[in-house]
Amino acid sequence: MDAPVLGRSALSGRIPVSVVTGFLGSGKTTLVNKLLKRPEMNRVAVIVNELGEQAIDNDLVEVSSEQMMLLNNGCLCCVLRGDLQETMRDLFIKRRNGEIIDFDRLVIETTGLADPAPVMQTLMTDTMLQSQYRLDCVVTLVDAVNGLEQLKTLSEPVKQAALADRIVITKTDLVDESKAAALEAILRELNPRAPVKRAVNGEIELAFLIDVALRSMQSRLEDVERWMGADNAEDHGHYGHDEHGHAHRHDTNVTSFCLRYKEPFTWASFSQCMEVLGTLRGADLFRVKGLVNVAGHKGPLIVQGVQHLFHPPIELEKWPSDDHETRIVFITRGITQQTVGNLFSAIASVAPVAAATAST
Amino acid sequence: MSEAKSMSPQSQASQTLAFNMKLLAQHEMEGFGGMGEGINMQVTKDGRRIIWMAHESAPKNFTALDVSDPRKPKFVIQTDLPHGDVRSNSLDVVGNTMVVAYQTKGFNNKPAGIDLFDITVPEKPKLISHFDASGKFSRGVHAVWFDDGEFVHMASGAPDFEPTHDKDDQFYRIIDVRNPSKPTEAGRWWMPGTRKGDSVAPPPRLKIDGGYRAHNTNVYAKQRPDRAYVGYIDGGGYILDIKDKSNIKVVSRWKNAPPFNGFVHTVMPLFSKDLLIVTEECVRDNCADWPKLTWVLNAADETNPVPISTVPLPSPESFGKRGGRFGSHNLWENYSADCAWKSDNIILATFFNGGLRAYDLSNPYQPQEVAYFVPGTPKLSPKGAVQINDVYVDDRGVVYCQDRFTGGLYIVEWTQ
Numbered sequence: 001m002d003a004p005v006l007g008r009s010a011l012s013g014r015i016p017v018s019v020v021t022g023f024l025g026s027g028k029t030t031l032v033n034k035l036l037k038r039p040e041m042n043r044v045a046v047i048v049n050e051l052g053e054q055a056i057d058n059d060l061v062e063v064s065s066e067q068m069m070l071l072n073n074g075c076l077c078c079v080l081r082g083d084l085q086e087t088m089r090d091l092f093i094k095r096r097n098g099e100i101i102d103f104d105r106l107v108i109e110t111t112g113l114a115d116p117a118p119v120m121q122t123l124m125t126d127t128m129l130q131s132q133y134r135l136d137c138v139v140t141l142v143d144a145v146n147g148l149e150q151l152k153t154l155s156e157p158v159k160q161a162a163l164a165d166r167i168v169i170t171k172t173d174l175v176d177e178s179k180a181a182a183l184e185a186i187l188r189e190l191n192p193r194a195p196v197k198r199a200v201n202g203e204i205e206l207a208f209l210i211d212v213a214l215r216s217m218q219s220r221l222e223d224v225e226r227w228m229g230a231d232n233a234e235d236h237g238h239y240g241h242d243e244h245g246h247a248h249r250h251d252t253n254v255t256s257f258c259l260r261y262k263e264p265f266t267w268a269s270f271s272q273c274m275e276v277l278g279t280l281r282g283a284d285l286f287r288v289k290g291l292v293n294v295a296g297h298k299g300p301l302i303v304q305g306v307q308h309l310f311h312p313p314i315e316l317e318k319w320p321s322d323d324h325e326t327r328i329v330f331i332t333r334g335i336t337q338q339t340v341g342n343l344f345s346a347i348a349s350v351a352p353v354a355a356a357t358a359s360t
Numbered sequence: 361m362s363e364a365k366s367m368s369p370q371s372q373a374s375q376t377l378a379f380n381m382k383l384l385a386q387h388e389m390e391g392f393g394g395m396g397e398g399i400n401m402q403v404t405k406d407g408r409r410i411i412w413m414a415h416e417s418a419p420k421n422f423t424a425l426d427v428s429d430p431r432k433p434k435f436v437i438q439t440d441l442p443h444g445d446v447r448s449n450s451l452d453v454v455g456n457t458m459v460v461a462y463q464t465k466g467f468n469n470k471p472a473g474i475d476l477f478d479i480t481v482p483e484k485p486k487l488i489s490h491f492d493a494s495g496k497f498s499r500g501v502h503a504v505w506f507d508d509g510e511f512v513h514m515a516s517g518a519p520d521f522e523p524t525h526d527k528d529d530q531f532y533r534i535i536d537v538r539n540p541s542k543p544t545e546a547g548r549w550w551m552p553g554t555r556k557g558d559s560v561a562p563p564p565r566l567k568i569d570g571g572y573r574a575h576n577t578n579v580y581a582k583q584r585p586d587r588a589y590v591g592y593i594d595g596g597g598y599i600l601d602i603k604d605k606s607n608i609k610v611v612s613r614w615k616n617a618p619p620f621n622g623f624v625h626t627v628m629p630l631f632s633k634d635l636l637i638v639t640e641e642c643v644r645d646n647c648a649d650w651p652k653l654t655w656v657l658n659a660a661d662e663t664n665p666v667p668i669s670t671v672p673l674p675s676p677e678s679f680g681k682r683g684g685r686f687g688s689h690n691l692w693e694n695y696s697a698d699c700a701w702k703s704d705n706i707i708l709a710t711f712f713n714g715g716l717r718a719y720d721l722s723n724p725y726q727p728q729e730v731a732y733f734v735p736g737t738p739k740l741s742p743k744g745a746v747q748i749n750d751v752y753v754d755d756r757g758v759v760y761c762q763d764r765f766t767g768g769l770y771i772v773e774w775t776q
Contacts, residue, residue: 004757006706007720008730012775013380096729098678102377217776317776 010314012216014134015092017106017123018209021116022141023150023157027170027202031141032109034202041206042074045095045103047087049080049111068100076101084108085122085129092132105210106133115156116140116163117286117306124304124311135304135311137212140164144172144198147183151190151252161187162254162286162331163306165212165229167196168204190254191331193229214302214316221320228258228289228329254286257337259344261326264295267313269351273344274303274310277335282308284335290328291316303328373682373737373745377715380731381759384771387433389413392420393738393768396449397503397690397750399760401427402456402479403699409754410436410482412458414448416749416764421448422460424482430758430771436482445469452506454697456480457488457540459512461501464494467517467529472500474512476540491535491543495519502530503574507696508581510538511546511605513588515574518548521555524562527571528554532590534605547605551595563595568649570594570623575641582696583631587611587662594622597638599662614657614665616640621649626691630704634660635724637707642687645743647680652687654709656724671719671727673711684743684764685712690750701753706730708753713745716761716772731774733759738767 007013022028032048035041037060062070069077080087094100110116116138123135140160143150147169150157161167167187172180184196197208213227224230270292277285285307291300292313299316330340376383389395398414409428415421424436441448446469450461458477464470472494477485491512493500498517505513512535523529531550537543553560554572563572575591579602586603596615600608616624616638625641636659642652653673657665679686692708694700707727708718715734719727735746747764754760759772 004701004755006701006703006718006731006753006757006774008380009774009776013730096379097674098377098682098734099675102375102379104378 009217011134011214011219015104015106015132016136016210016213016215017108017133018137018139019108019110019116019119019135020139020141020209021110021114021119021160021164022170023143023154023160024113025146026141026143027199028109028141030202031168031170031199031204032107032202035107035204035206035209036071036075036077037073038206039073041071043101043103044074044105044107044206045076045078045091045101046107046109047078047080047084047091048109070101074101076103084119085126088129088133105136107209113156116160120163120306121309124306125309130311135213137165137209138163139166139168139209140194141168141170142183142187144169144175144180144183148179148186151186158190158252158254159286161190162252162333164191164194166208167191167194168208169196169198170202171200172198173200190252192256193329193331217299217314217317219316219320224291224320228291228327253334254331255334255336256329256331257340258327258329259337259341261293261344264293265326266351267294267301269347270294272351273347274305276343276347277340278305278308278310281332281335284333285330286333287331288328291326292328293324293326300324300326373713376736377732377734380775381716381718381733381772382775383733383735384431384758384773385433386735386767386771387425387435387769388739388766389420389423389768390435390438392423392438393763393766395749395762395764395768396447398422398449398451398461399750399752399762400451400453400458400695401697401699401752401754402453402458402482404482405480408482409699410479411752411760411769412451412453412479413762413769414451414460416449417447418444422451424479425769426482427758427760427771430756430773433769433771437485439485442471446471446500450501450503452504452512453479454506454509457506457509457537458485459504459506459537461504461514463500463502465499467498468494468496469499470494472498472517474501474504474514474535474543476537476543488540489543493517493519493533495521497522497529499529503576505577505579506537507579510581511535511579512537512543513577513579515577521550523554524556524558525554525565525571527569528562528573530573531555532574532577532588532600532608534602547602547608549600549608551592566594566617566622568621568623568644570621570643575624576626576693578626578628578693580629580631580694580696584629587629589627589629589636591624591626591638593624595624596622597624597627597636597665599627599659599665612663612665614638614667616653616655620651620653623649623652625689626693628691628693629659630707630721632704633721633724634658635704635721636665637691639688639691639709641689642685642712645684647676647686650676650680650687654688654691656721656727658724669725669727671707671709671717672729674714679714682713683737683741683745684747686714687711692751692753699755701755701757708751708759710748710751710761712747712749712764713743715746715748716751716759733761733770733772735763735767735770738763738765740766742766
């Protein structure tokens with residue numbers, strides 16, 4: 001038996017990050033401030049924009065400095081000052097030095113208008129942050145009162161919902177059930193792979209916001225399915241085998257689909273496909289997540305991208321099941337399954353070694 | 361009111377710090393959890409993995425745990441010392457033979473030397489022989505290196521050795537144990553000037569006087585049977601030519617002091633990289649002897665080792681006040697046994713209240729910290745913070761480290 005190679009795992013050796021996003025007034029601050037006080041927030045650091053009206057009671061605070069508060073449940077609350085990247089670096093360095101609690105999870109509240117894509121891209125491409133943190137989950141809050149209207153008229157809320165791994169509908173107590181149900185239906189259509197929950201007054205369990213992305217080089221099938229959203233897609237667990245792409249009755253033009261390939265790719269041909277898509281349609285390529293079978297590799301390569309930027313691929317130790325087919329989930333705006341399929345076929349035909357032909 | 365409110369920094373010694381490492385189990389050694397710097401593994405005939413550990417001080421001698429299942433360490437045996445003025449501190453295991461060191465508090469006391477045990481049945485260690493190193497100016501043996509099954513390399517006094525200074529009593533001795541029932545001296549070397557009658561003057565004392573004597577005496581018989589890598593405390597680190605054990609010669613000496621506070625503890629070669637890792641030992645509480653570093657030396661020319669980096673340590677501002685010592689000490693030393701993990705790329709080192717830390721030396725000019733494990737204050741700790749003393753890594757990648765006072769053994773895995 002080979003001696004185990006000890007070192008930092010590219011998955012478990014990184015601190016997982018949950019990004020909480022949502023449009024202005026969607027209740028992010030309420031949700032985060034409620035979350036701060038929950039007992040399961042022990043060893044969680046939270047970067048908040050501001051401490052809202054229901055700011056932390058003094059008797060919950062163990063230690064506080066200008067920028068940080070340690071709450072008595074073990075949660076570290078840090079107010080964003082200036083640059084998020086700087087704040088994240090600073091947190092990690094202080095943690096390493098033993099100057100702050102040894103947090104093993106980070107939750108970031110984005111600003112209201114924010115497009116979450118740059119935050120996600122930062123985690124994928126900032127080499128220093130990338131070596132300390134990994135993106136675990138994007139949680140998008142949608143306000144039940146204004147959500148329907150916002151999704152119809154504004155592009156940011158649509159993108160926020162499309163990029164999400166988890167969706168939380170807030171303020172459902174302020175609208176009647178039919179309105180909430182209509183909003184939920186639209187969100188499920190917009191992003192069928194993201195589980196949707198309702199929350200009143202920011203009451204939500206931490207468990208809904210964490211442990212979405214792959215956490216270990218020895219990930220199991222259920223981990224992969226949770227990450228790719230197979231358990232929520234309306235295609236009954238077969239994520240994309242014969243999926244036609246979700247027809248969009250709604251005028252958002254957002255669609256999601258899964259491509260599967262039996263034959264292994266070469267890394268050159270696969271990355272070429274992604275590069276072409278990213279270069280020509282980056283703005284419309286909201287999110288890509290996949291397990292890719294690349295010739296010569298023992299395990300699947302984990303691929304993930306947001307628009308034109310991709311995280312360096314990570315090879316799992318082994319395939320999580322006997323199914324060694326490449327599977328890639330796309331969430332796009334106006335790029336159809338057929339367009340992407342054609343591109344893959346075209347590149348495969350140029351590089352026949354790849355022998356990548358769609359299995360469907 | 362909580363403890364944290366009275367402290368200004370938000371870090372607390374009671375808090376476990378971990379990065380890329382996870383605790384599998386802790387064993388408090390039946391209430392005698394003060395462990396020294398001797399920890400080694402035996403794989404028994406029936407396939408059990410037994411970890412043997414020397415205690416830091418009396419009353420206990422050594423303890424063995426069955427760590428076949430690292431999540432459920434099982435107590436095997438614990439032995440007592442004959443009296444309170446002797447400590448074992450160091451031991452090594454090769455196959456079914458264990459060597460245990462004995463050092464007395466003052467000169468001219470016993471037992472001072474080494475014991476050889478047959479541990480074929482771990483529950484019943486059988487004494488094979490005792491090698492006596494006691495004497496008018498000897499405290500016996502502080503540290504042993506036993507890796508090839510033939511020779512014990514050790515930091516030891518001797519009945520016929522009168523040092524020029526009381527602190528310079530332990531020198532490098534090689535004991536032939538090929539016939540384990542009759543250990544005999546095969547060679548010795550001491551730093552010139554430390555023995556009465558030497559032709560050179562005694563070395564000057566350092567400001568914090570640790571003594572000029574041997575500490576770790578590593579020999580890697582598979583790679584370089586003709587070299588000993590010796591930490592000589594205030595004398596610095598030595599590479600010695602031991603091809604002729606009866607005529608040991610200096611290949612090179614590297615000094616950290618002055619300007620640093622001496623106390624060179626370990627010199628470990630990473631052969632495939634032409635590197636030496638040299639640790640100093642922190643011996644004062646609250647950073648009174650800071651900095652205590654772990655050095656990386658380029659030894660491509662072994663006659664002229666050149667320091668190229670030190671491993672990055674957390675700040676003394678954070679750890680200096682946690683309690684007890686903070687700074688370098690022991691390394692995982694790449695033992696040759698099959699059950700030992702080996703690497704020239706990753707080093708693991710212990711830093712007292714700085715815990716156990718692992719570094720990637722892919723770029724030896726910029727060692728990168730890749731993992732750490734700093735247990736929260738062990739129960740009844742007299743220092744108010746953990747004092748991680750030594751480390752062992754088995755071929756499964758399981759990491760064992762121990763507390764110097766009460767915490768016993770921590771079994772840790774890298775998160776994968």
